[in-house]
Amino acid sequence: MTQIKSILSIVILAMLLPSCAKLTPASFWKSFQKKLIVKYESDQGPWGGHREIHWKATGTKTFEIQNVLDFAKKNGWVLAENLPFKLDPSHYENENDAYLHEILRNTIYRKWASEDVSTIYVFRTGWVCVKPGDDSIYTGKTGFIALSRDKKTLLLYHTWGDGYEKVLP
16 A cells, blocks of 8 residues: 555656646746846745846847747747836726736836836736736736846746735835
8 A cells, every 4th residue: 555655646746846837927937047137036925926037138139029028938928918118008098908007007117117118018827816805807917028128138027816016106
């Protein structure tokens, strides 16, 4: 009986180990241009969390958006839309993406206001973000990437679960 339990444990571990990257949201980004990461933040709780990564390079045009998009796609992120980066995103408002734009307004635009960003790339990540207090309001667009105009700074923010990290004004 002990031998059967051991074999069963090995089989279960062999099945779970390859899926570990899917158990920790957006963890695959830690392997992208690893040496250029200058900020890494991951807050995971039982009901949600976020991950934020900033990369900085010394040479110009270090990051090419197509390489970033290919890496995201290879790891299951689906590009949903590109949005121009503006501090007043009110013209993005529509009923279908109201919660997405709340996240953009209250987190992304405030976090990245000092960066020289022109475009935000919004992704469907396979994770959802639910508005606290009203689980009928949610978005599946939970991954955000921006590249500075000089292609020296790359920014990533991913949120999931019950709410998002709201940046105070």
